[in-house]
């Protein structure tokens with residue numbers, strides 16, 4: 392479970408990025424944070440991950456106050472951030488400490504099969520495509536069996552077709568252990584395909600502007616009329632300028 | 642055999658096939674040097690060049706064989722190699738440690754980097770007179786010069802390698818709770834390795850160059866001594882042989898560095914296998 396209480400962030404240069412963020416995410420819930428670029432989404436994720444400290448307020452993971460990276464929290468970034476000198480297998484095992492060697496191999500093998508990369512276990516990152524590298528990043532995160540997985544625009548560097556495939560794939564793997572997912576995205580369709588709730592951040596400093604519980608049945612179809620209605624609603628909530636809107640809808 | 646239709650090959654096809662073949666590709670780079678050596682041999686043999694100026698390739702080889710037989714060659718190479726290795730080890734270690742410190746800690750960078758950069762601008766070979774005053778003309782002077790020459794390329798490339806570690810990877814290490822020494826061993830050092838090895842290769846070049854110059858300081862052993870001594874007795878063939886020996890050893894050091902890179906940097910996108 393994740394609890395964010397009255398979190399605000401002021402950077403050392405005086406810039407206030409976030410204000411009065413209150414959010415509670417239940418175990419196994421999938422929540423998306425959407426908002427225009429620069430409204431503090433990544434900043435919030437970094438605070439939750441313990442990579443940056445909130446200036447005010449507090450973050451609790453499983454009722455523990457977060458002051459440094461928590462072993463139950465894992466993170467996926469826009470870039471796969473694989474160690475280029477480690478093989479796919481070694482990368483997946485990178486964060487897997489405190490596990491017996493036998494268990495380590497078992498879990499690695501399992502997750503590599505889940506992301507469809509078992510035959511690339513000994514490959515080096517430079518031999519992988521962008522989509523494959525991001526699947527390794529997903530495997531590296533999930534192999535630790537985190538209770539919370541934070542994703543910062545995880546698919547935005549990939550082309551549209553692979554992005555859709557990976558969204559479905561993520562949901563499929565998520566169903567194994569059902570960790571809590573908190574996803575930052577500016578792709579509204581991505582938020583709608585994946586999430587139980589969509590949270591709109593707005594303004595400078597960023598605040599939670601609106602929250603939507605998405606009651607669409609799963610699996611969700613992007614072409615569904617209701618799906619498109621939801622998309623319209625969230626776009627309106629973001630209150631984008633015309634150019635921004637064209638960019639998001641593209 | 643009966644149904645093997647034998648068309649006559651088009652004219653020149655076998656030559657073309659030979660030019661494309663693997664053995665030709667392997668041998669081709671040696672064609673020009675071999676030709677040059679042949680021409681050189683002939684020029685000397687027909688007296689177009691005096692053996693005082695340039696001995697024939699054959700007599701150079703003979704000189705080499707004789708030096709090898711008498712055991713002199715081995716002795717001098719050993720002395721030179723020792724100077725090179727000792728100087729490289731001392732200067733390389735200092736450069737590496739300074740690079741690590743200044744790359745890792747901004748306090749030590751603030752204290753030391755400017756001084757190192759200032760010293761770097763002194764051509765180390767210009768220090769020879771001073772070095773002789775300090776150390777005399779013995780081994781220390783030569784090893785000192787090699788150390789100084791080697792220190793800076795290793796320092797700069799280690800420093801640069803550490804400074805350019807991808808912060809995203811470091812952050813990944815923090816996500817997984819790595820302690821500072823683990824971050825260093827598992828992320829910083831491997832990231833910096835390509836740059837460090839560039840420094841090593843560059844330093845190896847400087848090592849030989851410095852040694853060649855340093856060995857012209859009064860001497861009683863080493864390849865440089867061999868050359869200087871031969872000059873006194875007008876043994877041009879030994880002089881040329883010594884020069885070739887330096888070239889050969891320099892090439893050897895470079896090959897070792899390349900081999901290390903190929904071995905350690907298979908993962909690196911710019912070191913494609915094959």
Ligand SMILES: Nc1ncnc2c1ncn2[C@@H]1O[C@H](COP(=O)(O)OP(=O)(O)O)[C@@H](O)[C@H]1O
Pocket residue numbers: 402403404406408426427428429430431432433434435
């Ligand atoms: N370390 C920092 N110091 C000062 N300002 C920062 C820092 N990191 C981010 N910012 C600013 O905070 C705002 C929010 O950044 P970020 O959380 O990355 O936005 P996004 O919603 O696009 O992920 C931006 O205006 C950014 O310039």
Ligand SMILES: [Mg+2]
Pocket residue numbers: 432433434543
């Ligand atoms: Mg961001």
